[in-house]
Amino acid sequence: MDHHFVGIPELTGVPRVAVVIDVMRAFTVAAWAFSRGVERIVLASTESEALALKESHSGWLALKDGAPAAGFDAVNSPGLLRSCDFAGRTLVQKTTAGTVGALAVANTPLVLCASFVVAGPTARFLQSRDAGPVTFVVTGEGGRADEDMACAEYIGECMAGGDVEAAPYLHRARTSRAAADLAGGLRSGYHPDDVDLCLEIDRFPFAMMARQEESLTVLRPVAVPDIPPRIR
Ligand SMILES: O=C(O)[C@H](CS(=O)(=O)O)OP(=O)(O)O
Numbered sequence: 211m212d213h214h215f216v217g218i219p220e221l222t223g224v225p226r227v228a229v230v231i232d233v234m235r236a237f238t239v240a241a242w243a244f245s246r247g248v249e250r251i252v253l254a255s256t257e258s259e260a261l262a263l264k265e266s267h268s269g270w271l272a273l274k275d276g277a278p279a280a281g282f283d284a285v286n287s288p289g290l291l292r293s294c295d296f297a298g299r300t301l302v303q304k305t306t307a308g309t310v311g312a313l314a315v316a317n318t319p320l321v322l323c324a325s326f327v328v329a330g331p332t333a334r335f336l337q338s339r340d341a342g343p344v345t346f347v348v349t350g351e352g353g354r355a356d357e358d359m360a361c362a363e364y365i366g367e368c369m370a371g372g373d374v375e376a377a378p379y380l381h382r383a384r385t386s387r388a389a390a391d392l393a394g395g396l397r398s399g400y401h402p403d404d405v406d407l408c409l410e411i412d413r414f415p416f417a418m419m420a421r422q423e424e425s426l427t428v429l430r431p432v433a434v435p436d437i438p439p440r441i442r
Pocket residue numbers: 232234235236237275276286305306307308309350397398
């Protein structure tokens with residue numbers, strides 16, 4: 211299938227189907243947030259917008275990447291998030307790459323946000339919709355982040371059907387610059403398990419869809435239908 215792989219700066223027009231990839235760490239964190247009970251994630255374009263949204267909605271939480279900061283309830287780390295109880299909460303998320311990429315394609319009719327922890331379900335969801343060629347938004351390093359490119363290529367291969375070996379794709383992600391920076395303590399808001407948690411293939415059974423709800427871009431988990439064996 212003739213998928214497109216583009217960085218955020220290369221986006222032009224409105225794709226038909228977009229899958230926004232951020233392995234380290236925004237969309238690994240988003241999946242963990244849903245697993246910890248978050249009902250929906252509102253994607254914010256700036257930290258001040260994230261705080262304003264939180265402050266104007268009772269019970270909402272805010273998360274940003276980088277170091278912990280006043281007003282924010284969490285940072286962009288799966289290792290730090292996994293013990294939180296966010297049952298029923300709305301979480302506003304702002305990060306450097308992932309949320310920026312999703313907002314850049316917010317007008318696309320079908321937008322999924324993905325990472326390795328939801329890769330298989332993401333591919334199956336697209337198969338179930340007979341989605342056709344996908345625009346993969348590779349959010350890291352201006353479109354060159356190998357952890358994001360590897361995940362995008364893996365999802366694309368899975369969409370084609372058959373058994374796809376995840377190991378070579380995960381190896382690329384494990385040896386990426388982002389993984390080295392995380393493991394080397396160069397990124398703030400970090401837990402030592404973050405790289406491993408970002409490489410847990412299909413840790414969660416859902417895909418994540420971003421939609422416009424009133425004036426907000428909202429990410430929610432979506433169930434993945436069973437795929438009939440003939441198109442697996
Ligand atoms: O928190 C992350 O891993 C990054 C920010 S940085 O590259 O560490 O500064 O954000 P993301 O949008 O999840 O790539």
